[in-house]
Amino acid sequence: MNAGDNIKKLREIHDLTQEQLADKLGVTRESVVKWESGKINIRDRHVSKLVEIYGIDPDDIKSENYGLAAKSLAETPNFPVGAIFPATPRKAYAPLLGRVHAGDAQAPEIIEDNVSLPYEVWDGHRDGYFLQVEGRCMSKVYPEGCYIFVDPRKQPQNGSIAVVSIDGEDYVMRRLYRGANTMILSPDSWDDGYEDIVISGHDERTVEFVGVVVWFQASKEME
Template sequence: MSIGKNIKRLREQHNLTQEQLANIIGVSDKAVSTWESELKTPRMGTIQKIADHFGILKSDIIEDKKDNVTSISSSAPHGIDSIKMPLLGSISAGVPLEMIEVQDLVNVPREVGETYPDAFLLEVIGDSMNKVIPEGALALLDPTIEISNGDIAAVAVNGYDATLKRVFKHQDGVTLEPLSYNPEHKTQFYSDKDMDHCPVSIKGKLVWYMAPLDIKF
């Protein structure tokens, strides 16, 4: 059973409308509808709010439940030390690519997921950060952590393109620095004037990464 179906079953068991559940957790009823229709997946922080309200574990919403979402299966040891987090799309570590939403959930160590409940995963494409993170890795990015100079972050350029770079903020602009063995990748500087017509915004700080199961060595 998916997260959306678990949320719907839980809501119906407590005789709540989508609007009532939305008011409880501080979102719109449209958001609840998109979750239950499996068009989108709620963030881990939102799932935690739902779990806290109903007095259940977050895993009761995330993991498949054959019977009742409020019960914990004792017969499925798989995943007990992991937690599912959303894989939202791809991110370029070379030439920026448009972020495309991917409807998927990936198991990460439970400690990581619980440390960064609002984070999301993006696939790294390109080799401009391969001194730090290899192409094909899944980068975990937390949008709630403030970025300091020298941090690696997902950066949206011109509103919709995303790139993974080391970020340095200046009084007159921002520098995006690659960390690559490929000399073709160059440091990019965007002045305040540049950003008037080509805005640069931070989407999330890199906090962890993992190799996907199908990676080739």
Template sequence: MGVADNIKKIREIFDVTQRELADIAGVTENAVSKWENGYAEPRMGAVEKIAACYGLKKRHIIEDGGMDMIDPLTKRPKQEISYPPGAIIPSPPRKAYAPLLGRVHAGDAKMPEILEDNISLPYEVWDRHREGYFLEVEGNCMSRVYPEGSFIFVDRRMEPKNGSIAVVSIDGDDYVMRRLYRGANTMILSPDSWDDSYEDIVITGDDGRIVKFEGVVVWFQAGKEME
């Protein structure tokens, strides 16, 4: 593996574009393209900037097989990694993407704000819930499990069980995320919050209200990890 392959491996491991790597190295995007295609090699100043940014040694960039010494999971030199006896080493994660459809209020029921974006998640999660979608959490009524600003991944095909955290629409307009409990004639949408001012939403068969399940929360991504 020469310089060209090392540069490609850096972009793969650290998930950066040619433009982003060019900004780090202080060169043009075209220069990075030439490095990767073997038409040119980075000057030492660019090598030093890249190495400093990612905690690498210059040899990891300029020597044959340099990036083979970097563990793709920890992004550290392999010889520096020490695992405890019996540890099961995870495979490097694959990414998938699901649509961010809006914001759901973790508080009083309200109409969700519609968004158009995509959020990354582990491939294995997406593969089990391929029709899933993301919602961004507003409010704190579920703060014990899903803090405000986090992204919840919702499987619309799953039927909620007692105790499941579900997204429901009420009367066709208002959406809310709560922990759901059902009896013979009663549905309780219960908060799970550090703030004890939130109360249960109790709906009985005599209320004449229409409740539609929009899915069960199966995974979440903390908002600050997306920055």
């Protein structure tokens, strides 16, 4: 299986013609034909564009052994005619940008990495990114060390779990409640000792919404 086979499989998965794929990448149909026939190799910038559009891994296009075509030909048990085969999970990747404290507001620790997640989650929040949770302030909902997926475009509602920046620097993750002139950032922890952060209209503190938590997952597989 080569890159051309993987490109064909990508078109098949997304029900695209060669011309439609060419339009998405800003190339001619002839270029796609040559990629698929193996006459020329697809350039890295076009692979990167496919990764961005479809939330796939570069190896899904470039790898002979682990590309989309090879995955589709993986050995399958014998099933009776008419059997429905289980769908192959699709992965996407989002950046891990840092750590957020589930406790007192603190400046975020910057990390630069990528984390895989289900394609369906990423597809609904394409501008989202991961933060790693520090502290036990939200332990009833998100355990310490897990990755939370934050949508910066989603507007928080009363009861949403939001990441906010306080006074332009400190970050905190808490459950958010808003009244007429008051905002409450409330803990949701199994541990005692955490208190609400209450900000009223008379305070001089500023609050910026960084995003709403829409997904979480463990930072590593359970042993």
